Amino acid sequence: MISKLIKKIVETDAPIVVGLDPQMKFIPQHIKEAAFEEYGESLEGASEAIWRFNKEIIDKIYDVVPAVKPQIAMYEQFGIPGLVAFKRTVDYCHEKGLVVIGDVKRGDIGSTSESYAIAHIGKIKVGSKEFTPFDEDFATVNPYLGSDGIDPFVKVCNENDRGLFILVKTSNPSSGEFQDRLIDGKPLYEVVGQKVREWGEASMDGDYSNIGAVVGATYPEMGRALRKIMPKNFILVPGYGAQGGQGKDLVDFFNPDGLGAIVNSSRGIIAAYTKDAYAKFGDKNFGDAARQAVMDMKADINGALGK
Ligand SMILES: O=c1ccn([C@@H]2O[C@H](COP(=O)(O)O)[C@@H](O)[C@H]2O)c(=O)[nH]1
Numbered sequence: 001m002i003s004k005l006i007k008k009i010v011e012t013d014a015p016i017v018v019g020l021d022p023q024m025k026f027i028p029q030h031i032k033e034a035a036f037e038e039y040g041e042s043l044e045g046a047s048e049a050i051w052r053f054n055k056e057i058i059d060k061i062y063d064v065v066p067a068v069k070p071q072i073a074m075y076e077q078f079g080i081p082g083l084v085a086f087k088r089t090v091d092y093c094h095e096k097g098l099v100v101i102g103d104v105k106r107g108d109i110g111s112t113s114e115s116y117a118i119a120h121i122g123k124i125k126v127g128s129k130e131f132t133p134f135d136e137d138f139a140t141v142n143p144y145l146g147s148d149g150i151d152p153f154v155k156v157c158n159e160n161d162r163g164l165f166i167l168v169k170t171s172n173p174s175s176g177e178f179q180d181r182l183i184d185g186k187p188l189y190e191v192v193g194q195k196v197r198e199w200g201e202a203s204m205d206g207d208y209s210n211i212g213a214v215v216g217a218t219y220p221e222m223g224r225a226l227r228k229i230m231p232k233n234f235i236l237v238p239g240y241g242a243q244g245g246q247g248k249d250l251v252d253f254f255n256p257d258g259l260g261a262i263v264n265s266s267r268g269i270i271a272a273y274t275k276d277a278y279a280k281f282g283d284k285n286f287g288d289a290a291r292q293a294v295m296d297m298k299a300d301i302n303g304a305l306g307k
Pocket of ligand 1: 169
């Protein structure tokens with residue numbers, strides 16, 4: 001699966017993933033009104049608004065980026081209708097040829113991890129039939145339970161040619177509270193980075209492993225250290241834009257081959273029309289504002305990489 005993602009990054013010349021994190025406050029009034037008119041002010045109405053919003057964004061960006069990252073929390077908060085909107089979004093992104101990274105941050109004891117893995121990147125048999133429940137290409141995973149919580153995810157990946165991004169150093173302000181603590185003289189994030197390297201060794205797909213890492217754009221120094229520890233693991237880099245990360249911070253997350261990292265922006269793209277810089281598009285043209293924000297992000301990152 002990582003080779004498919006790399007091919008699309010090269011084709012679009014954009015190491016960028018658009019985060020589909022559709023909070024209600026970002027959905028223009030005209031979309032909410034139309035959805036509520038049909039489905040009522042209900043979980044169904046909100047989920048329909050999310051779906052319509054996503055579809056417009058996807059239609060405007062699918063040809064200029066390789067991948068999207070729907071954040072399941074934004075859908076789950078609307079219950080079952082929200083999860084239906086999540087699945088519709090995943091399926092539509094696949095129809096448009098996009099690689100889908102499900103930001104689901106799962107991880108538990110082995111038997112439960114196996115079920116999470118099946119749900120998001122695997123297959124399940126029901127009688128004589130087989131189903132792919134959520135059917136993302138990659139899933140994000142929390143490694144805090146250790147190897148027996150990760151192994152079932154790796155097994156399901158290997159059986160289905162899917163991938164993982166394992167949390168190593170997260171972008172949030174308090175990530176250091178635990179992740180920077182020293183263990184035998186090494187910060188925990190480096191210990192986890194070394195484990196990601198090992199977990200990924202049996203999942204090679206070309207030059208890179210299907211098992212990648214999450215490292216926040218907000219910690220460029222740590223990104224540089226982790227790049228060296230995990231030379232064959234792709235890094236998913238959140239924290240660009242709304243959390244303050246910029247192109248110049250990202251250079252060392254990449255390998256000398258110009259690959260090795262893919263940078264996420266969610267609010268910075270999907271809510272671009274609410275920002276002064278893109279206000280000229282207006283709320284009716286929020287999809288065009290998102291496309292322009294992608295082009296600006298691409299110029300910023302590729303400029304920093306000297307392309
Ligand atoms: O360390 C992490 C891991 C995941 N995220 C997720 O990425 C997006 C970021 O959204 P922005 O609007 O671009 O800030 C969001 O879904 C987070 O849950 C992260 O930010 N940091």
